[in-house]
């Protein structure tokens with residue numbers, strides 16, 4: 581684990597107090613950012629937390645769509661992100677105009693949008709889901725109702741298989757990190773570590789998921805590995821989860837399978853954030869999420885519908 585430089589860490593903590601700020605961090609952030617965060621979580625936990633916060637500023641160490649969600653749930657708070665370029669390939673795969681065109685063609689479809697979408701797409705959606713509640717959200721929709729699930733095709737196929745829904749169209753978007761995990765590499769990892777259990781995020785391709793003994797959201801994977809009686813795991817997700825795994829299960833072994841593009845398992849968008857940029861965004865309150873009240877109101881409704889699903 582990278583030791584946090586005391587100088588900049590102290591400055592960030594001082595700025596945090598001065599700004600009455602809360603630092604939220606996704607599990608895919610660098611360890612040194614997670615060390616300073618008030619809350620670490622997956623996208624659902626961070627969305628829920630964002631709704632409960634008592635602070636003036638939210639410094640959102642994750643990607644832009646997550647910060648937009650936090651802003652829509654907290655319109656009166658200032659929400660800043662260390663790097664404006666912290667985007668997501670799934671967001672890019674679903675421009676709002678394409679969704680509007682789909683809705684004109686298929687007005688009877690309920691639009692279920694993964695939280696990894698722009699705020700404009702959320703505002704055009706009927707209900708949002710995350711990787712931890714996607715199956716429950718789809719099951720909450722009457723069986724006869726046709727559904728459009730967007731934008732992640734791997735998650736969509738997994739949800740379709742889990743729910744047995746026939747009438748579900750799936751957008752063809754992908755996460756550039758998870759979709760490039762290859763089944764062949766999982767087999768190689770299994771051969772090298774036959775004692776290890778394979779755990780995977782549902783954004784992985786079907787031929788990777790079919791080899792997994794546990795499939796779940798980022799936090800669900802971490803919890804499973806920590807609480808399991810087993811001691812070694814092949815982990816098919818972004819390597820930022822090592823921070824919590826090594827902290828809470830230091831005696832266990834975790835093997836990360838690298839993807840086909842960069843020979844790593846890091847999200848280049850998540851890794852745009854750094855301690856220096858976190859410091860600067862708290863100092864200057866920029867880059868800041870600014871959204872119109874009307875857009876926030878329209879996007880809040882499908883997010884609140886998701887948060888109400890038990």
Ligand code: 13P
Pocket residue numbers: 621622623624696710711712755783796797798799
């Ligand atoms: P989680 O919902 O598991 O946090 O996933 C978010 C994400 O971006 C996965 O790549």
Ligand code: SF4
Pocket residue numbers: 643667668669670696755756757758818847848849850
């Ligand atoms: Fe988007 Fe994939 Fe990065 Fe998650 S890991 S933020 S889905 S590109």
